[in-house]
Amino acid sequence: MSPSLLLFIILAAMALAYHLGRKRAIGVAGGITQINRLHSLPAYYGYYAALWVGLPSLLLLLFWAGLQGQILTALTLAELPLETTANLSEGQLSLLVSDIRNLADGNLMGREPSAEVEAAAAHYQRLQGIATATLWALVGAMVLAGMAWAWQHTTPSFRARNRVESIAMIVLILFSSIAILTTLGIVLSVLFESIRFFQQVPWTEFLFGTKWSPQIALRAEQVGASGAFGAIPLFTGTLLISFIAMLLAVPVGLLSAVYLAEYAPRQVRAWAKPVLEILAGIPTVVYGFFAALTVAPFMRGLGESVGLDIASESALAAGLVMGIMIIPFVSSLSEDVINAVPQSLRDGSYALGATQSETIRRVIFPAALPGIVGGVLLAVSRAIGETMIVVMAAGLAANLTANPFESVTTVTVQIVTLLTGDQEFDSAKTLAAFALGLTLFVVTLILNVIALHIVRKYREQYE
Amino acid sequence: MNMTAEAIAVKPINLTADHLAQDQSTTITVGEISSPNPRMECRDVNVWYNANQAIKNVSLDIGQNEVIAMIGPSGCGKSTFLRCLNRMNDTIPAARVEGSIQLDGQEIQDKSIDVVPLRARVGMVFQKPNPFPKSIYENIAYGPRIHGLTNSRAELDELVETSLQRAGLWKEVKDRLDAPGTGLSGGQQQRLCIARTLSVSPEVILMDEPCSALDPIATAIIEELIDELRQQYTIAIVTHSMQQAARVSQRTAYFHLGDLVEVGTTDDIFNQPKHKLTEDYITGRFG
Ligand SMILES: Nc1ncnc2c1ncn2[C@@H]1O[C@H](COP(=O)(O)OP(=O)(O)OP(=O)(O)O)[C@@H](O)[C@H]1O
Ligand SMILES: [Mg+2]
Numbered sequence: 001m002s003p004s005l006l007l008f009i010i011l012a013a014m015a016l017a018y019h020l021g022r023k024r025a026i027g028v029a030g031g032i033t034q035i036n037r038l039h040s041l042p043a044y045y046g047y048y049a050a051l052w053v054g055l056p057s058l059l060l061l062l063f064w065a066g067l068q069g070q071i072l073t074a075l076t077l078a079e080l081p082l083e084t085t086a087n088l089s090e091g092q093l094s095l096l097v098s099d100i101r102n103l104a105d106g107n108l109m110g111r112e113p114s115a116e117v118e119a120a121a122a123h124y125q126r127l128q129g130i131a132t133a134t135l136w137a138l139v140g141a142m143v144l145a146g147m148a149w150a151w152q153h154t155t156p157s158f159r160a161r162n163r164v165e166s167i168a169m170i171v172l173i174l175f176s177s178i179a180i181l182t183t184l185g186i187v188l189s190v191l192f193e194s195i196r197f198f199q200q201v202p203w204t205e206f207l208f209g210t211k212w213s214p215q216i217a218l219r220a221e222q223v224g225a226s227g228a229f230g231a232i233p234l235f236t237g238t239l240l241i242s243f244i245a246m247l248l249a250v251p252v253g254l255l256s257a258v259y260l261a262e263y264a265p266r267q268v269r270a271w272a273k274p275v276l277e278i279l280a281g282i283p284t285v286v287y288g289f290f291a292a293l294t295v296a297p298f299m300r301g302l303g304e305s306v307g308l309d310i311a312s313e314s315a316l317a318a319g320l321v322m323g324i325m326i327i328p329f330v331s332s333l334s335e336d337v338i339n340a341v342p343q344s345l346r347d348g349s350y351a352l353g354a355t356q357s358e359t360i361r362r363v364i365f366p367a368a369l370p371g372i373v374g375g376v377l378l379a380v381s382r383a384i385g386e387t388m389i390v391v392m393a394a395g396l397a398a399n400l401t402a403n404p405f406e407s408v409t410t411v412t413v414q415i416v417t418l419l420t421g422d423q424e425f426d427s428a429k430t431l432a433a434f435a436l437g438l439t440l441f442v443v444t445l446i447l448n449v450i451a452l453h454i455v456r457k458y459r460e461q462y463e
Numbered sequence: 464m465n466m467t468a469e470a471i472a473v474k475p476i477n478l479t480a481d482h483l484a485q486d487q488s489t490t491i492t493v494g495e496i497s498s499p500n501p502r503m504e505c506r507d508v509n510v511w512y513n514a515n516q517a518i519k520n521v522s523l524d525i526g527q528n529e530v531i532a533m534i535g536p537s538g539c540g541k542s543t544f545l546r547c548l549n550r551m552n553d554t555i556p557a558a559r560v561e562g563s564i565q566l567d568g569q570e571i572q573d574k575s576i577d578v579v580p581l582r583a584r585v586g587m588v589f590q591k592p593n594p595f596p597k598s599i600y601e602n603i604a605y606g607p608r609i610h611g612l613t614n615s616r617a618e619l620d621e622l623v624e625t626s627l628q629r630a631g632l633w634k635e636v637k638d639r640l641d642a643p644g645t646g647l648s649g650g651q652q653q654r655l656c657i658a659r660t661l662s663v664s665p666e667v668i669l670m671d672e673p674c675s676a677l678d679p680i681a682t683a684i685i686e687e688l689i690d691e692l693r694q695q696y697t698i699a700i701v702t703h704s705m706q707q708a709a710r711v712s713q714r715t716a717y718f719h720l721g722d723l724v725e726v727g728t729t730d731d732i733f734n735q736p737k738h739k740l741t742e743d744y745i746t747g748r749f750g
Contacts, residue, residue: 353583
């Protein structure tokens, strides 16, 4: 009597309803030769019947699956003698509940259950039986009622197509709202946690403070209890690394896109493009240890040989590797945009006696610019949000510096270090992670809005 | 321009319609392909798009101070032939051109020839208007700028104005030279592209249906322009309008499925076509 069996039965009932609905429609029309008397094609009457049979029961099943456990647990606990539950802490109570459920489901437990737990489990099982029977009865009734409803409504003038289409639209809206609501939920939860953080640390200190050392005492009597939450060093660190990354990725990506789109013979393009795309497929953790184990020591050695002092976790190494990671974004987005410039524009320019490079610089590039700017800004937000490389290759010390040879830390690195390890989730230290996350989100959002704006502005001008 | 006795004598490929073979690859052009004062001489030109032959053994001269009209049913290869004359087919990877094409006695098919100055000398107006995504002013100024034709902004302004005036567009756009060229109407774009080609003063101008989107007034302006340009330049024009061919051209070439079927003075082609296909086409029984 599992829910999956029930689901299967409902689907079968829908298939049957489709056929019945179709037959019925043909019947009321007066035979297959008369179907042009119907408002819609017979299949739509079938869909209509299937939807009426299936949708209500499916919705019921969904709610039931979500709520059954909670309701049954509440009922079982209410049955327990008062003295058992009255002075239990939250943790002990949930332990008790899981004991009861495990026993009821027939799972083995390490220790011998007490008599009370056994009784409760038996009660739980009984309730479960009743609930399942009720569910089956309800679903059966709904299926029959739905079929009856659809049967009755199948008349030649009934607008089955319009109905089915509006139901389909509602279903689509439901699904798209799942994505939107999830996003909204995440943003709101980050927002609320951030508000809690700003109750403990003023936002002016967070946004404009230049000292970051999120030390919070685990016990109240510990010395040095107060930390500093000035996020400026983190933002400058993030910006520095992203800037270095873009300094590498934009020229390399753009020029390789121009080469691939305009100059490369077909054979070269055939293998060069996939190779670039493999770069995009390398997991960032691989880039991370490449940065930490290869590039950073190399940079250090290089610095030593020319008499420069380069930290072993320098911003330069992290930024360069991040830049390599971003090259395929810039190049493949730009190449698509350049390829999308119509051949007729190139022809127009060549026919005036322009050379290929003049054509690229003066016609193709301006025409492709909005798309290229959009691609670059997308790459920037990718760089700002990138975590793995900087966790492995950038430092932890929050230095406020613009020197790429020094070690800096980034917003994402700090979020990771704040939340790893045993933490209480209401200290300023852990809540700071939410504030950082919120700021990161806002910055990326603003970047994306600017990117869209630029793209649209150029569109208006040029199309 | 006119058929002369010697020309026929030295060009043995000019045969009469009776000699036409059914096999298209051996179709022989009727009429006088040569011109007494040729700028461009094409001999046995063949064009393939991959395995598809679009132009078959076409030989044709285009003479100085002459307007030659190319007519024929859609898809017969008029645009393809025109694009051979300034090597625009180079930009189509699938296209392969064979045969000899000479400009002032110099072979342009030669791979060692630099196409950039060639295209500056042989300008082209495309079948579909293709204004750059720039302002109207910049569309016209583009060519003069890359060739360094003007020395000052004032000179450039003047060149832009005269080019637009000759194409009959100046009055409509003089107050919005900074507006995007792509925002113009189809017919205005067509004239913008004509003005753009004029701005670099090519010696030979190839026009692929330059009036297809124009009203009768704008068409008359362009036809007047063509007549005026003829005094200095050499012009090849593709058109679907017989009246236009009759009005502006001195010679007419009739293409059919990749073959140059007949060529001759415009008067002869329209009044006494020699080939059956030409006659069918101009009398409206075909195409
Ligand atoms: N880029 C191309 N790739 C492949 N085939 C082409 C290409 N351009 C033209 N063709 C083919 O070559 C033939 C001649 O085309 P062309 O454009 O020269 O005709 P046209 O005489 O200009 O026709 P229209 O009057 O419709 O402009 C056609 O069969 C066409 O399908
Ligand atoms: Mg054409």
